[in-house]
Amino acid sequence: MLRIVNLQTDIVKLGHDLGSVLAFVIEQVQILTGAQGAVVELAEGDEMVYRAASGIAGPQLGLRLARRGSLSGLCIETGEVLLxxxxxxxxxxxxxxxxxxxxxxxxxxxxxxxxxxxxxxxIASPDAAFFTSGHVTILRLLAELIAASMYYSARYEASELYHRATHDLLTGLANRALFYDRLRQALALARRRATPVAVLNLDMDGLKAINDRHGHRAGDAAIRECALRIHRAARASDTVARLGGDEFGVILSELLDRGGARQVVERMAREIRAPFVYEETPLAIDASIGLAVFPEDATEMDTLVEEADRAMYAVKRSRKGEPD
Structure with a gap:
């Protein structure tokens, strides 16, 4: 019980960033219960969508499943805790x-x-008959904490609730959960149409130096400005997301070829590097950008993201003069 009280205090510190609250709680519930996986699913129409996931469920973030014929859908209908x-x-x-x-x-x-x-x-386990009535009590208490956070993040409108759960509070961009949801949909459409989709992984360069020299308010301002510039350089059909910290992701749909993706990368790089002044202090903003294209570089979502991540780190190493 003391650990749950402490968890409640930590949730309060996260404020109204519902996406961060959900991600934090599902990680903590595994510690509290010994579960091997945890998920927050939101009901959206006839589907249940994985808006936060950890452990064995982590790779399924953004997954959409039919509401009917599932235990989650039955839980929605009955409003009861189900084992x-x-x-x-x-x-x-x-x-x-x-x-x-x-x-x-x-x-x-x-x-x-x-x-x-x-x-x-x-909460989930790969083992049958893993959970007890004690686990049910813990999950019920934590569900009430999440529900309270939902209420204070979005007091009245359900549409505001979904926005809070799927967008980053600091930048207003899509969060990690929505990024993977959109990427799954983009890849499914690309497979049907036999068209390319590109993923960009962007990691800010020099943010630590800004935080150390000018404080975290300046660092947050740099993150917000970088987010604005990435979004400005993207196309209307693209999805731009803050994946966490100083890392951003972009989904490039409606591409003709790899060359079109490279043009977007070059435009973003120029936009990000433009001069930026915060409270009369010039701050250097830059980012290393990695590119991976479906199906040329990978055909599966996880591998495609890994390739973009690998390409980003190759760029970062080259800037530091390190060998690939």
């Missing part, structure tokens, strides 16, 4: 989805916002 001892024998679950995540047992708790169940908080 599944074995997904291979429980008729209430989406067995294919459980196998995809790698879970055998789970507990699902409802998340209420403004009197309506809008999603679920789920």
């Amino acid at each position: 599944c001892g074995d997904s291979e024998t429980d008729a209430r679950v989406d067995r294919e989805a459980c196998r995809k995540v790698g879970l055998r047992s789970m507990i699902v708790a409802p998340l209420c916002h403004n009197g309506t169940v809008v999603g679920v908080f789920k």
Whole structure:
């Protein structure tokens, strides 16, 4: 109980950044319960969407599943905490989805916002019959903490709730969860149309020096300005996201070829490096940019992101004079 109280204090410190609250709580619940995975799913129309995920569920961030025929959907309908001892024998679950995540047992708790169940908080294990009534109590308490955070982040409108859960508070950009949701959709469309999609991984250069020399207010201003410049250089069809800290991601859809992606990269690099003055102090803003193109560099989402990350670090090393 003391650990849950301390967790509540940490949640308050995160303020109204609902995306960060969700990501933080699902990491902590694994420590509290010994679960191997945790998920926050929000109900969006006829689908349940993984808006935060950790552990064995982490690779499924942004996943969309049919609401009907799942334990999460049943939790939405009943508003009750549900325990599944074995997904291979429980008729209430989406067995294919459980196998995809790698879970055998789970507990699902409802998340209420403004009197309506809008999603679920789920913990999972690859082992059957892993969870007990004690785990149910812990999950119910933590679900109430998340629900309270939802209420204070977005007091009335459900549309504001979804925006808070899918966007970064500091920059206003899409957050990591929405980035992966959009990337899954972009790749599915690209496979049907046999067209390329590119992923950019951008990592700011010199942010630590700005924080050390001018303070974190200046650092936050530099992050906001970098986000604005990336968004300004992107096209209307692109998705720009802050993935965390000083890392950004961009999804380039509607491309003709790799050359079109390179043009966007060059435009972003020029835009980011333009002079920036914060409270009469010139600050140097720059970023290393990595590019990966589907299907040329990779055909699977995780591999594509890894290739963009690898390309970004190659650029960063070359700027420091280090060999590749």
